[in-house]
Amino acid sequence: MKLVLRDYQEDALKSVLKSFGLGNQNILVVMPTGSGKTILFTELCQKLQGWLGDDGAILVLSHMSLLCDQSKEKMNKFYPTMNVGFLRGSDMPSKKDNVIVSTMQSSSLDYKLYEWIKECKKEVKLIVIDECHREFNSSYQNIYEWFPKAKRLSVTASPFVKSKLIKSEYDDVAYTLPMQTLVDRKRLVKPILKTIKFDGKELEKKVALIAKIYMEKELGKKAIIFLPSKMECEVMANTLNDHGIKSYPITASTPEKERELIFNDYDDKFGEAQVLISCDVLTAGWDSYEAEVCFLFCDEDSSVSAYIQRIGRTLRPEDGDSVKPHHDKQTARIYAIGNSPTIKEGFIEKLHNLNYNPDEAIKNAESLEAEIELHELLDDTTSDEYKYKIETARAISMTKKLKMEVVEKYIREDRIPKRYMKNIMGSLEDFASTTGGKRKATQKQIELLNRNGVKIEGATKNEASLLIDVVAKTNNWKTKDDSKWLVQDGTHKGKKVWQLPHAYRSHVKKAFPDSKATKLIMKWEKEGKNGKV
Structure with missing residues (x-):
């Protein structure tokens, strides 16, 4: 029987593959009960057969035997030639199996799995966690420690542990599907x-x-x-x-x-x-x-x-x-x-x-506000995730004010790596006096951002400068003679020359051509500085 995905399942699969392709190791998919999460990772296992090669394996984990039965049943039903094996109780996969379905209740699962991997000379390249809101316990963590290089796909209808949101535990929330859509x-x-x-x-x-x-x-x-x-x-x-x-x-x-x-x-x-x-x-x-x-x-x-x-x-x-x-x-x-x-x-x-x-x-600001409200309802306002959401909301507001439309969009869609978000407000405050500008980012800027994990398209030069500033702060980059670009007097005393509004720089050059400020601006423009680079 041929497996035909529904449109939202196709979208989810594409989002998962795209997220892994961007280098994310540990991603989350949130889909409601009845949306076909098992179908999603069944198709994913089939799609990745070529990627696995002869020595690769996918491990599908669940906390219930019933869910394991359902997973294996669907895989055998739709892809009977796919080599799927059980690892639980006395059941052990065969040497040819490269999709291993197991339950965390299996006694000494991590040891038995490791022994099978060793005997068959397999490498676990992907771990799929069904009902992943249960994965934050020692049993799951032991498995992850055995296979630190494996990518992880976690799927759930409820991204909470007790009453705590868990989305911040992942590199990327690759796909979400509201219940109302279904x-x-x-x-x-x-x-x-x-x-x-x-x-x-x-x-x-x-x-x-x-x-x-x-x-x-x-x-x-x-x-x-x-x-x-x-x-x-x-x-x-x-x-x-x-x-x-x-x-x-x-x-x-x-x-x-x-x-x-x-x-x-x-x-x-x-x-x-x-x-x-x-x-x-x-x-x-x-x-x-x-x-x-x-x-x-x-x-x-x-x-x-x-x-x-x-x-x-x-x-x-x-x-x-x-x-x-x-x-x-x-x-x-x-x-x-x-x-x-x-x-x-x-x-x-x-x-x-x-x-x-x-x-x-x-995927948008309204839901961000809803999540902030949910944290407050849960009396969870001291958690790191709540603080992160508040900072994200502030960043969205600031980028909107500065007309940095591309950066605003990427923050809304959670597409800027979380390690950089902790410094984004500081950089935005530094750039608060700059104008939006329409000039496109230079190739040099784009390549620098790409090398540091920020994949962004359509940004202006000013937006790219902002993001480079964020990357520099996060990575503790040293800059040469940074102090030489400080404005020494006037309204903008203490600011770096690239932080001056474009209109102000133009006015100073025309009105005071022989001033120290003009000489500083001209020197900076001649050397092609774009902020921190």
Whole structure:
């Protein structure tokens, strides 16, 4: 069967390959549940077969066996000639396999993988991390230490660890896809948030509240309920069953065969199972075309990641392809219950809106402001990423004021390497008195920037000078006789000659042709200085 990518999957694949081509080693892709992240990296593995050569390998990691099964199944289905092997439990890849699928639960994974690599004389060139919001623990880090030269592609629907944004941990956010885009294209049903206040902790009241809402508003609809513990799941299931609503608790201790029978019944439109109740088993790796109601509690232990993952279980269209007018399932209702003492009023509503409609995700200023707001909602204003976002917003404002349109665009699109962003405000303040100018950057400037990892097109000479200044500050470049270009008197005393407005330089040369300032300007122009170079 031929694999045909959807348009946004094509865009994501191109963005990933472009990002790696620009030299980024560790990149992130954010796509919502139901968008086909597994399809994306399946196609990527196929595209990179030539790049791997005879001795290269790709390692695909997940935290769940179910996700590993799905990955291998899709690879075998669409590319049966691709050599894909399992590494888990007693399963070991063969010598010919160059795509290795494994779960972090595999005992001594790093050691077994290293031994296989050594025996087969393979080199891991790429590591793909599925549901990468879980990768910040020692198990994953051990793997990365084994293969420090390998490129890494991390994919997730929820770029958070607990309630901390993790995008700053990567060299590049290569692609983001807002949930609203897929809803607008009828690839997902629209999530409708319904918040229910509940400040109590008593299990009986909690169970009674859910049962009441379900029977009054959603009776007969397939629902998923997320609760904190196995015991609460069992009590909830017993309560609903006592009311004639066929319900099952799904926990880590539910046998696999029993779980499969329950899922089959639930996924049958005319099956008896109406409600599934779970702690975290259904958070990732499982979706149902029939599920259209989700209940979840938001308390002090809630995480942003869990919220995004859980609501995603209900968003797939009932035919698995697209929402059609004749479908019964047109929306998914999300009942968020509770009001945590550790998050601000309205947090869930704002989180839901940011996740559903983030205004082109990370790609423009509006979403940057949304991310800043999210940090503030999470009381995360001391983190390095929050400070970085604030500085980025300031830089966008300053470049707009200075009419540095290309630099502004590149900052908005997160295309200037992060190591340089820490110095960009200092350079912008130095350039605050300069005029925009329309002259194009020189070839010498462009080549210098390219050599230092700043790939920029269409910049003016002034913009290139700014970026060179940033690079120089970041790399602690020494400049020869920098002080000789200081203006010694007048309005602009203390500034370097290239920081003077162009109109001011022209005026000084005409009005005071024999002055020290004119001689300084003429000398600088004759030597072709462009700032720091």
